[in-house]
Amino acid sequence: MGNLSVRDAQTCVLEHVLIRDTEVVKLEASLGRVLAEEIRANRDQPPYDVSAMDGFALRSTDLAMTPVALTIIEDIKAGDMPGKTVQAGQCSRIMTGAPVPAGADAVIRVEDTRMLSDENVEIRIGVDAGNDIRLLGENMRNGQVVLSNGTEITPGVIGVLATVKCAQMKVYRRPRVAILSTGNELEGLDEPVDPDKIPNSNSYALMAQAQALGIEPVLLGIARDDPEELAQFVRRGLLFDVLLISGGSSVGLHDHVRPTLEALGVDMHFWRVEMRPGHPLAFGTTASTMVFGLPGNPVSSMVCFEQFVLPALRRMMGHSHLFRRTIKARLTHPVKIRPGRTEFIRVVLERNESSRLPGSYVASSTGTQSSGALLSMALADGLLVVPSTSSGLAAGESAVIQLLDGAVFQDEPGIEGGT
Amino acid sequence: MGNLSVRDAQTCVLEHVLIRDTEVVKLEASLGRVLAEEIRANRDQPPYDVSAMDGFALRSTDLAMTPVALTIIEDIKAGDMPGKTVQAGQCSRIMTGAPVPAGADAVIRVEDTRMLSDENVEIRIGVDAGNDIRLLGENMRNGQVVLSNGTEITPGVIGVLATVKCAQMKVYRRPRVAILSTGNELEGLDEPVDPDKIPNSNSYALMAQAQALGIEPVLLGIARDDPEELAQFVRRGLLFDVLLISGGSSVGLHDHVRPTLEALGVDMHFWRVEMRPGHPLAFGTTASTMVFGLPGNPVSSMVCFEQFVLPALRRMMGHSHLFRRTIKARLTHPVKIRPGRTEFIRVVLERNESSRLPGSYVASSTGTQSSGALLSMALADGLLVVPSTSSGLAAGESAVIQLLDGAVFQDEPGIEGGT
Numbered sequence: 001m002g003n004l005s006v007r008d009a010q011t012c013v014l015e016h017v018l019i020r021d022t023e024v025v026k027l028e029a030s031l032g033r034v035l036a037e038e039i040r041a042n043r044d045q046p047p048y049d050v051s052a053m054d055g056f057a058l059r060s061t062d063l064a065m066t067p068v069a070l071t072i073i074e075d076i077k078a079g080d081m082p083g084k085t086v087q088a089g090q091c092s093r094i095m096t097g098a099p100v101p102a103g104a105d106a107v108i109r110v111e112d113t114r115m116l117s118d119e120n121v122e123i124r125i126g127v128d129a130g131n132d133i134r135l136l137g138e139n140m141r142n143g144q145v146v147l148s149n150g151t152e153i154t155p156g157v158i159g160v161l162a163t164v165k166c167a168q169m170k171v172y173r174r175p176r177v178a179i180l181s182t183g184n185e186l187e188g189l190d191e192p193v194d195p196d197k198i199p200n201s202n203s204y205a206l207m208a209q210a211q212a213l214g215i216e217p218v219l220l221g222i223a224r225d226d227p228e229e230l231a232q233f234v235r236r237g238l239l240f241d242v243l244l245i246s247g248g249s250s251v252g253l254h255d256h257v258r259p260t261l262e263a264l265g266v267d268m269h270f271w272r273v274e275m276r277p278g279h280p281l282a283f284g285t286t287a288s289t290m291v292f293g294l295p296g297n298p299v300s301s302m303v304c305f306e307q308f309v310l311p312a313l314r315r316m317m318g319h320s321h322l323f324r325r326t327i328k329a330r331l332t333h334p335v336k337i338r339p340g341r342t343e344f345i346r347v348v349l350e351r352n353e354s355s356r357l358p359g360s361y362v363a364s365s366t367g368t369q370s371s372g373a374l375l376s377m378a379l380a381d382g383l384l385v386v387p388s389t390s391s392g393l394a395a396g397e398s399a400v401i402q403l404l405d406g407a408v409f410q411d412e413p414g415i416e417g418g419t
Numbered sequence: 420m421g422n423l424s425v426r427d428a429q430t431c432v433l434e435h436v437l438i439r440d441t442e443v444v445k446l447e448a449s450l451g452r453v454l455a456e457e458i459r460a461n462r463d464q465p466p467y468d469v470s471a472m473d474g475f476a477l478r479s480t481d482l483a484m485t486p487v488a489l490t491i492i493e494d495i496k497a498g499d500m501p502g503k504t505v506q507a508g509q510c511s512r513i514m515t516g517a518p519v520p521a522g523a524d525a526v527i528r529v530e531d532t533r534m535l536s537d538e539n540v541e542i543r544i545g546v547d548a549g550n551d552i553r554l555l556g557e558n559m560r561n562g563q564v565v566l567s568n569g570t571e572i573t574p575g576v577i578g579v580l581a582t583v584k585c586a587q588m589k590v591y592r593r594p595r596v597a598i599l600s601t602g603n604e605l606e607g608l609d610e611p612v613d614p615d616k617i618p619n620s621n622s623y624a625l626m627a628q629a630q631a632l633g634i635e636p637v638l639l640g641i642a643r644d645d646p647e648e649l650a651q652f653v654r655r656g657l658l659f660d661v662l663l664i665s666g667g668s669s670v671g672l673h674d675h676v677r678p679t680l681e682a683l684g685v686d687m688h689f690w691r692v693e694m695r696p697g698h699p700l701a702f703g704t705t706a707s708t709m710v711f712g713l714p715g716n717p718v719s720s721m722v723c724f725e726q727f728v729l730p731a732l733r734r735m736m737g738h739s740h741l742f743r744r745t746i747k748a749r750l751t752h753p754v755k756i757r758p759g760r761t762e763f764i765r766v767v768l769e770r771n772e773s774s775r776l777p778g779s780y781v782a783s784s785t786g787t788q789s790s791g792a793l794l795s796m797a798l799a800d801g802l803l804v805v806p807s808t809s810s811g812l813a814a815g816e817s818a819v820i821q822l823l824d825g826a827v828f829q830d831e832p833g834i835e836g837g838t
Contacts, residue, residue, distance in 0.1 A: 031630045047614045079604030139792050154825040156796035159624030185498030195466045205578030211450045326833030328779050360747050373558050377575035385834050406573040414745030415804050
């Protein structure tokens with residue numbers, strides 16, 4: 001139980017994730033959840049050969065010489081069934097999604113035609129058999145598994161669920177998360193301002209980090225530096241799936257947290273991780289609860305949540321994609337660090353429009369990297385990860401960036417040219 | 420009002436975004452919203468010079484020769500005020516966040532010391548004045564603007580808001596969005612399966628795309644191909660800030676949507692965009708409502724939402740980052756297209772671990788790009804954007820990818836090495 005590397009600590013945490021049970025939710029409330037069952041198609045889709053375009057269904061052999069005039073024998077809308085068979089020299093006007101009539105083997109889109117009269121249309125180009133026809137069952141076959149257990153429910157997945165008429169589905173339950181802050185120096189959000197105290201920001205930042213994952217945590221409040229009071233709070237926290245305790249887990253003299261946790265039966269797995277910020281990070285478990293002792297410094301607390309709590313919560317919810325998206329970016333300035341710990345540096349990203357290389361971002365530090373400088377966390381697009389073996393990076397060097405919540409969107413479309 | 424490029428159509432849509440009014444929300448309900456006021460610090464932070472570490476506050480001049488033994492005169496916890504002045508040869512034990520006592524000008528962390536007795540500590544290394552001290556007001560000065568109007572409320576911002584004791588704040592109101600599907604061929608989610616009909620997936624996929632932006636849209640249902648019924652639905656839709664109509668906006672014969680919209684006073688700005696999928700995309704406005712006529716094909720509808728509706732909704736909510744994050748990736752295979760339209764190709768991303776270049780992803784098509792193949796949208800991590808001037812891309816070529824909702828997280832930490 002020495003000082004662990006970030007990766008080893010992540011591995012330890014993820015090994016202790018307990019499988020959550022499942023619940024049934026309605027389609028309207030399923031976004032972001034993870035399927036706990038496989039979903040099968042309940043129909044062929046399309047149910048018959050259908051037109052992929054608004055145009056005319058015809059016999060491709062009639063187009064050997066173009067332009068050619070054809071006689072329109074029927075109008076087929078989406079939702080209609082065709083009544084007539086297309087013979088040589090004939091065609092049926094057809095809408096996107098409408099069934100292709102018997103006799104026809106291709107569709108030609110309306111843009112490649114010209115009306116000659118109400119009943120005659122000129123076809124201007126030839127096409128092969130099958131043109132602009134979507135075949136029966138092309139998208140899904142009745143009974144086929146279309147979504148597997150463990151699929152994250154994105155908007156596209158919701159579209160598929162609606163396609164197979166799945167109005168409710170089994171998903172993994174979200175963990176219940178409790179958040180506790182500790183320390184005599186903390187001032188609650190609802191308490192009057194006392195300049196000698198430190199506002200309790202950690203509870204709220206952690207709350208928001210959990211909310212961003214779709215979890216509504218319970219804030220237990222602030223436990224003062226009193227063993228009895230702390231024990232009372234921790235006992236309540238151990239009724240949850242996850243207990244986040246911020247502050248109080250340092251090596252300091254006045255730390256009641258460790259003995260309290262151990263006295264209450266929490267099996268502690270580690271107390272230190274070789275990272276900066278966030279060195280004093282503790283992790284323990286009971287039979288039903290994961291307990292994270294997060295540093296008291298606001299930035300450290302948030303960075304530790306990102307690295308350890310976030311992947312654990314996502315695994316509990318059934319996700320296989322547990323980690324923040326990373327990209328690479330070139331540094332606009334050198335970064336110097338003491339080797340020995342993985343370093344997480346708050347950075348802002350800018351698109352590198354001049355580059356023709358596949359990595360199009362440059363990254364710059366938000367400024368002070370003091371772990372109290374929460375404002376820099378608010379400004380950051382990402383966390384630049386410097387490996388523990390590195391003593392720094394040069395300007396122009398390429399580095400790994402974890403994208404934070406605010407970086408999912410950008411200010412420019414990023415589409416090249418004027419199109 | 421000819422066929423617009425994607426960029427010109429985006430510009431047209433964004434020019435018509437109406438400024439939304441504001442509302443007050445509680446901190447607990449503010450995640451993802453945008454500040455409609457500037458926020459000022461209500462205190463100096465830190466309120467005095469504080470220790471950045473657990474360790475000992477001392478006079479840096481005492482460390483000219485190390486190791487050196489100092490006498491501990493006091494214990495200072497976070498939340499305590501120091502009672503004694505540190506003299507030459509003395510130090511005070513100090514906790515992270517606790518005020519630095521008079522006389523001391525540096526803090527040395529506990530790891531660089533060794534206890535000699537209860538009252539004496541050996542300091543093993545020298546440090547400069549100011550070491551591990553966070554100065555009064557270093558993070559924020561009383562009265563200073565810490566968050567500007569227009570700031571997106573991320574977890575870091577919530578931490579800052581809690582720090583300045585901002586329990587509620589003014590944010591931009593979310594738009595009210597109505598979703599309408601049209602077409603005789605559509606079968607509602609609650610209707611029995613009819614193999615000749617097409618399940619209404621678009622309403623739900625669009626619902627989820629809006630939900631992913633924090634909006635809870637209202638589903639108006641399915642309007643059949645009857646001018647009176649459609650007009651009734653559209654009149655209800657025009658009571659909302661945004662009306663999304665899917666299907667029925669093609670050039671087809673049976674299209675009632677355009678005359679109905681125009682008869683109800685919708686000023687139409689365009690009917691076509693040079694893109695694939697999604698060519699038949701319509702946009703119009705009234706004094707109070709933006710109306711999008713989205714294609715009936717499920718994938719086209721979703722892709723058009725991504726390019727046009729998403730940035731409009733985000734601007735209405737006060738965001739300045741309106742567009743999906745884009746990254747570049749190398750293609751694993753060639754892509755051939757007809758030039759003339761901007762093409763959006765559904766792709767999956769994989770990390771290119773072998774690359775030492777700053778762009779570390781490779782992209783591959785999800786397979787069929789038929790606009791009916793909604794399953795491929797469910798599988799996709801992103802949309803590869805091929806400019807309208809291009810006739811294709813070669814294998815290995817670098818391309819722009821818009822990251823979709825499911826791509827915010829990844830399956831590996833992406834942190835180099837074992838650290």
